[in-house]
Amino acid sequence: MREKAASLLNVKLEEGTVASLIDLKGTIKGVQYKTKNGQEFIACAPLTIVCDGCFSNLRRSLCNPKVDIPSCFVALILENCELPYPNHGHVVLADPSPILFYRISSSEIRCL
Structure with a gap:
């Protein structure tokens, strides 16, 4: 940009x-x-x-009203892994929060 x-x-x-x-x-x-x-x-x-x-x-x-940040994401980069369905993001419903997996390069998957 x-x-x-x-x-x-x-x-x-x-x-x-x-x-x-x-x-x-x-x-x-x-x-x-x-x-x-x-x-x-x-x-x-x-x-x-x-x-x-x-x-x-x-x-x-x-911002008005003032912004409160009640939570945050933690990310992990997985190298040389495969997801069950290529070219798709994956959501795992877990407790206490959902977990997201999606490809960010040919050899890396981000886990949020």
């Missing part, structure tokens, strides 16, 4: 770690971020998309 976006004429790709969102009267106008070498910058845009996962510190500040 980054490569595709960067290929557009009206897009400038900047990489860094976001420290905070720039909020102006309840509207996100951009981000304050730090590059790998430690320089701090501010980037503003008409559209800011936050997509850094469920444990994001930024996401928590954007």
Whole structure:
């Protein structure tokens, strides 16, 4: 996605770690971020998309009501295994929760 976006004429790709969102009267106008070498910058845009996962510190500040994370997934990668039905995901109904198995490469299966 980054490569595709960067290929557009009206897009400038900047990489860094976001420290905070720039909020102006309840509207996100951009981000304050730090590059790998430690320089701090501010980037503003008409559209800011936050997509850094469920444990994001930024996401928590954007949600109303506040988000509670009551559970989490634990993953295991199984190597050189086969599932009963090729090209299908598998759900095992277990106690206390379901277990998912699905192929992620030609030699690996993820177990969640």
